[in-house]
Amino acid sequence: xxxxxxxxxxxxxxxxxxxxxxxxxxxxxxxxxxxxxxxxxxxxxxxxxxxxxxxxxxxxxxxxxxxxxxxxxxxxxxxxxxxxxxxxxxxxxxxxxxxxxxxxxxxxxxxxxxxxxxxxxxxxxxxxxxxxxxxxxxxxxxxxxxxxxxxxxxxxxxxxxxxxxxxxxxxxxxxxxxxxxxxxxxxxxxxxxxxxxxxxxxxxxxxxxxxxxxxxxxxxxxxxxxxxxxxxxxxxxxxxxxxxxxxxxxxxxxxxxxxxxxxxxxxxxxxxxxxxxxxxxxxxxxxxxxxxxxxxxxxxxxxxxxxxxxxxxxxxxxxxxxxxxxx
Numbered sequence: 016x017x018x019x020x021x022x023x024x025x026x027x028x029x030x031x032x033x034x035x036x037x038x039x040x041x042x043x044x045x046x047x048x049x050x051x052x053x054x055x056x057x058x059x060x061x062x063x064x065x066x067x068x069x070x071x072x073x074x075x076x077x078x079x080x081x082x083x084x085x086x087x088x089x090x091x092x093x094x095x096x097x098x099x100x101x102x103x104x105x106x107x108x109x110x111x112x113x114x115x116x117x118x119x120x121x122x123x124x125x126x127x128x129x130x131x132x133x134x135x136x137x138x139x140x141x142x143x144x145x146x147x148x149x150x151x152x153x154x155x156x157x158x159x160x161x162x163x164x165x166x167x168x169x170x171x172x173x174x175x176x177x178x179x180x181x182x183x184x185x186x187x188x189x190x191x192x193x194x195x196x197x198x199x200x201x202x203x204x205x206x207x208x209x210x211x212x213x214x215x216x217x218x219x220x221x222x223x224x225x226x227x228x229x230x231x232x233x234x235x236x237x238x239x240x241x242x243x244x245x246x247x248x249x250x251x252x253x254x255x256x257x258x259x260x261x262x263x264x265x266x267x268x269x270x271x272x273x274x275x276x277x278x279x280x281x282x283x284x285x286x287x288x289x290x291x292x293x294x295x296x297x298x299x300x301x302x303x304x305x306x307x308x309x310x311x312x313x314x315x316x317x318x319x320x321x322x323x324x325x326x327x328x329x330x331x332x333x334x335x336x337x338x339x340x341x342x
């Protein structure tokens with residue numbers, strides 16, 4: 016699917032750079048599989064403990080989540096989050112501000128876990144009208160669908176992004192699915208796929224034909240292209256002015272079908288963190304059968320949209336991922 020030119024370019028760029036140290040789990044794949052399997056078993060255990068979340072008012076659940084995030088999440092993500100923030104912002108990012116954003120990032124992570132609990136475990140009682148209280152620029156979606164080529168909805172790992180495809184399927188009555196990544200644990204991958212199916216959202220793992228079929232049926236496909244991509248799946252680009260690799264599968268498939276790519280964000284409210292505003296940006300359009308340089312240009316265009324939004328609301332993004340290969 017990817018051209019030899021792209022592979023050569025990626026290999027050349029990264030061979031010139033100093034090889035970064037791999038994480039402990041990356042160097043021990045068997046242990047990594049055990050750890051992720053434990054996560055899956057933990058999720059199964061949590062399924063049978065929904066009563067406290069169901070009984071307590073949400074404001075107390077999220078207050079408790081914020082408190083727990085500072086005790087158990089913040090210490091683990093603080094160093095990586097601050098390192099990425101200072102690398103991305105340079106001298107503009109002070110120690111005080113980086114630490115404050117890291118704390119909010121930790122709270123957002125646990126908030127998102129609670130969001131998923133309500134979304135999936137309490138599906139019969141889930142009311143999108145009480146969660147998504149405002150949607151901006153929906154015309155970007157409906158106008159794009161008028162072209163009858165389907166659309167991609169591209170969003171970063173920002174807020175509880177799992178709400179977006181469920182909202183499309185259950186509230187907007189738009190069918191499709193999401194391009195998903197497999198976890199190191201087969202159990203965790205299976206649980207994640209089954210959870211999305213509760214809201215009629217299928218997951219596509221390396222299934223280009225199924226994705227193309229959905230686009231040609233004028234359906235909606237979600238993708239999260241913001242994290243650092245593997246060499247064989249990404250192309251050189253920049254994010255916050257720093258070199259990285261970015262997935263280009265959505266742009267390549269869009270060039271085959273003519274599907275517009277609509278960037279989307281889900282902004283968490285400060286006073287009521289279980290509520291969101293959903294924002295759509297004007298679509299990025301890709302002509303059919305464009306050359307590699309246009310593919311790269313469109314990938315960068317989407318990166319720039321993500322960057323501008325994250326600059327306005329930095330605490331919503333997952334800053335502790337190894338986006339720029341700093342460790």
